[in-house]
Amino acid sequence: MFGPDSQFHRFFDDPRWALAMVRATVLEAAHPQIGAALIDNSTFVAHPWRRLRNTLVSLQRMFGADEQVRQREAARLNRLHTRISGTDARNRPYDAMDPQVRAWVVATLFESAVTMCRLSGQPLDQATMERLYAEFRAFLAALGDQTGQLPPTLPEFWRYYDRMVEEELENTEALRIVLYKLFDHLPAPPLLGGLPTVWAAGRALAGPVIGTITVASLPEPFRRRAGLPEVPGARTLMQSAYLAAGLARFLPDDWLRTEDLTNLLYLSADSDDPRAATLGALSARVKRAGALFRLVTPFPAPRPPADRNAPRRSADEFFTAVLDQTGDGYLDWPDLAAMARELSSRLDLDEPQETRLYDAYAQWWRELQSALDTDGDGRVSKDEYAAAVPSLAGPALIRVAEVLFDATDADGDGFIDAEEYRALFRTAFARTPTGPDPRYPRGAFVQDFLSFMSGRRPSTPFDPLLADA
Template sequence: MSDAAPGSMLHELTRQTRWGLVATRAIVLEAAHPQIGAALITNSTFVAHPWRRLRNTVLSAQRMVDPDIRVRQREAARLNRLHARITGTDAEGRPFNAADSEARAWVVATLFESTVTMCRLSGESLDGPVLERLYAEFQSFLTLMDPYGGKLPPTLREFWRYYACVVEERLENTEAVHVILDRLFAQVPAPPLLRDRPAVWAAGRALAGPAATAIVVASLPESLRIRLGLAELPGTRTLMHAAYLSTGLATRLLPEAWTRLDTVMTMLDPAYTPAGPRTPDGLRVPDGLRVPDGLRRGMAKAGALLRLLTPYPETAATAPSAAPSAAPTAVPTAGDSAVRSASRFFSEVLDQTGDGHLDWPDLAAMAREIATRLDLETQDEDRLFAAFADWWRELQKELDTDGDGRITGHEYAAAATALAGPALIRIAEVLFDVTDTDDDQVIDAREYRSLFRTAFDHDPGDHDPGDHDPGDDDPGDERLTRGEFVRRFLGFMAGRRHSRGYDRMFAQA
């Protein structure tokens, strides 16, 4: 993908905050495609964990346009492996596959068309040569993802005919579209900076959620809006133009560091550390993703100030539920505050899709998250998915008491603390093997911290001032044998052991 060199349009766009407008609009257009909509509704965690999904999407997009061809090829191969595992049938019995070439071409088409729409609504003129250049970059993007499959039309004139044809003849009023528009913006959980201040977040979301939905709806093709039954309320078009114009002006007038996407993500999560793909010398963080230490410290202080200025939330025993749809949680007993109940562990960690049940898509999502964060090689990734698949079969055999093919929180909580089957042990062993970089069958403190810093964006030795349980996942100078590492992991997966590092991997919204 020669067009991905520094200075290319895609290389610059994917690092701008306003790229969020493109991604948000595109995901709605993608969700209306029957293949993509079915994959999203049955396998995706974007509703239950939108901030985590945003983080992964941003990092993946930036790797796909990295100047280093090896980075681009590695990321494309990783995406191909993960997408090939997302298969099934929709509610009408039609098969879907996330690696389908037609669907992949539509994903890239929506990103290109949404980029053009963003520029137009932001007051930027894309003349003929510039538009041709941008289209060529997106064509190269698709070629990298699917070299032997889907293709975009060769010319822009043909592309616009193709785009209109898909909108008119292929897109449907899918469940995924309405989940995104009706639930995602209205119920999106707080970002890490505001996670312990649900009232503050709820107040802001009550204003921003409907506005975000209105902006997206107003920007969709009119014929699609009508087919989806989405009414355009008075004033929403003006609101949409204002949103796009303001982001365009901010990008052109403000210092570049203020409008970078990683800057905004750091504001939302002071612990956010974008991680690049591995190189022979270890993990490399692309220059465009480095976040100034001063900014990170400043956002951490802002979070501490917010905690001081807002009331501390009531305890789980007395406070009204901030998320009525969440499964009820048990109040830890005295002297055992660091140990979460199995039912709470089920709702916060295992139920990745947020539908209240545990089935294969939930465990597949956990496997994808581990593989993504650790940037696993093909062999280790295959071992991990195989172990998760075996664990799912073990869970079904032991816990699916009514035989409906899924596990409820009650079924899990009733027996979870006794679960330590061979499949779960194999999952832990994959983690041990990729962490034990010197292959001495012992994980020292450096390797342990490297695991959490690399995979979980967390330093086991750094604790927030308000954290009253320091050291729960910090080995200090301890050296962990394979057995001890496995024991700790099994304790976490059974809900018996609290670990902030693993929490960041699995439970972070």
């Protein structure tokens, strides 16, 4: 059911999978509970590339051949989902551990995989479809859920799927964001961060196309009930896109590895990856082409990226880039929980270290709420933050820094060495040694973290950790 011989593994590096993942995400977001959880807790709006990478890494772990890795990832996902619950705008409860909700997530992945094959002119035969369905039911079982939440046979599954589409799905706010806002405002990945004009032009063209293709691929009963627009020629465009993506299977295998492509998007100019030098030279040429492009197009030139050598950045910039992780314009507990979640994922923490980090962030949130929430609405606005706090370096934030250091210092020797540094920052050890020992001591780490989080000073390692898209 898992590993390189699984049907899912064959799909994972398939270019069509990108279209299928967007489609599955829309169907998930249309579920009232999932849509509410995404709006309240997810970083998919403010940090979509980070969210994509974490999702792909998780799927690789769950469908890989190593059973121990799968069990650790399942336990991590369950801990993450246990922390996500609440009520939506209509006061309806949601819970990320609801077995029926989790089953629907798996169902959308399976159905979208089947649909992508059909739309690209390569429909799955019955035996392959049944095997793929069995793999996704095994995925649900690996999470600890009863497989009975998904019907045991394919005919029963299609009846279940049709009922969910016709009775349960809604035109949620999360769905509208994915279809009509996310791609129109998608920030550039680190690789293209220095090419804002080129990225903006490409996004302006590709965003509406992706939205149109996705809407056209959704089940017709749901499109009608949700009032999603029918764009003339949309189905032809959709089928052409899936057919074109399917033709990419004739490219060399090493060109299409999802892991390699994702890592490539995360390369930055100061990366120690050997590919960074080549990409840097290519980027310089594209920048020169971009300057010419601006002369002949009506697109306004975006603001240049912030100067990392600037002594400070504004409170508004810091609030938007770092504190407001969910992108809703406010600072509240889900934003700090998202920080803890990202750091725990990077370091692949187990209990009890993960809980210690969450608890430290929870304590910091209580301190922030007490000091900054002047109107008592349970969250902190940009104005409240800018007006009330010249510095955030209170005892609770110091505790966050200390707990993060302990989690990064895997061998417990009181220093962060090169391997531990890479685990957290995903780049080579960047500190300039002041003596014979190039390791990162506890005091320096805590001071740098506090300077970044409270002094609002740009930091080469910490910015990609919490601020990049």
